[in-house]
Amino acid sequence: MFRCWNLLLLCLVYHSGITSISVSGEKGGNITLTCEHETNKIVHIELFSEPGEIDVCQDEECSGRVFKEGNCDVVIKNLSFSDAGKYILRMYYNNDLTELERLIRTYQLHIHDEITVKTGEELKMSVLLSNADKVEKSSSGEWREVWSRTDGVQSDRLNVTDGNLIFKSFTASDAGTYRVLDSKEKTLITVTITESKEKLDTEQHRNWIVPVLVCLVILVVLIVISVIIWRRRHRAHTQVPAEENQEPPLGLEEL
Known part of the structure; x- marks a missing residue:
């Protein structure tokens, strides 16, 4: 029909x-x-x-x-x-x-899409369509090619598998806007990638927590050493008079 x-x-x-x-x-x-x-x-x-x-x-x-x-x-x-x-x-x-x-x-x-990624995570984007010719990243107001169908990836930090563009381990330098173009320079996909604030906060906490922990450990060690030294001195001070009192008086021996 x-x-x-x-x-x-x-x-x-x-x-x-x-x-x-x-x-x-x-x-x-x-x-x-x-x-x-x-x-x-x-x-x-x-x-x-x-x-x-x-x-x-x-x-x-x-x-x-x-x-x-x-x-x-x-x-x-x-x-x-x-x-x-x-x-x-x-x-x-x-x-x-x-x-x-x-x-x-x-x-x-x-x-178009927006993605937030944590530092160190793998990022996989299914943007390499059959009609995709190249992928560009906006850097300092200019578009820089990061992948093309003829030359492949332009960085050893990137992989391509089954139509996916993969960031092995995301870093702050990977953040930015990426666009996928066809052979006629028509924009197919635009993805804006930002670094997760949650991860940034964790890193900042780590930056000040570690020095604080080190200072606390040093302080505890100093306190322990001070207590040990004080106890030894106090013990020596209390033992000397005791030994002197154990000797009998001179008058009693003569009797």
């Missing part, structure tokens, strides 16, 4: 207009691809990404993650990094002459 419907669409006269729209969404959130078409005579919509056609539910009550809203808008729920990239929305509608026409909208979906 669906195949026959496709053949029918191909046989009908259509008109196509292509408009590129930039869309940005937060990882884990929702995004709407607005069709910007007010006609209520739309009979069919199709959504495509680079991997292929996407199944679009007809309303948000569907169990799927992608559904139609209103006249022809498409909502994508629970965004992930893998959703970033180019989308094409095809809308088929009846014109005033009852002929079926086609309208095309293209979208460039950008996913």
Whole structure:
């Protein structure tokens, strides 16, 4: 049935207009691809990404993650990094002459996220998509390449495994903003990484706790030594008179 419907669409006269729209969404959130078409005579919509056609539910009550809203808008729920990239929305509608026409909208979906990491922890980011060409980090207002599909990672502190960019042991110098670009320099993903304040507080506590503990240990040692010296002197002072009192008086011996 669906195949026959496709053949029918191909046989009908259509008109196509292509408009590129930039869309940005937060990882884990929702995004709407607005069709910007007010006609209520739309009979069919199709959504495509680079991997292929996407199944679009007809309303948000569907169990799927992608559904139609209103006249022809498409909502994508629970965004992930893998959703970033180019989308094409095809809308088929009846014109005033009852002929079926086609309208095309293209979208460039950008996913952004914020991550807080503790110093020393491993950080794994699933940002190396099939259409990712390079990863850059913002440093002193300039973008510096840290990975590319042709040259790999630019630092021995980074690893790449199964589409993941991995920081072996996160440090304060790794914090910053990273972006993933495709081969046409279009931004796919932006991730802002900050160092955990909880870890910083722990480090600060450690910096002053250690010297305090050392001082306490030294103080305890000095107190113990002082007590030992005092006891020895006190014992020597009390033992000398006792020994002198044990000698009998001179007058008694003569008697």
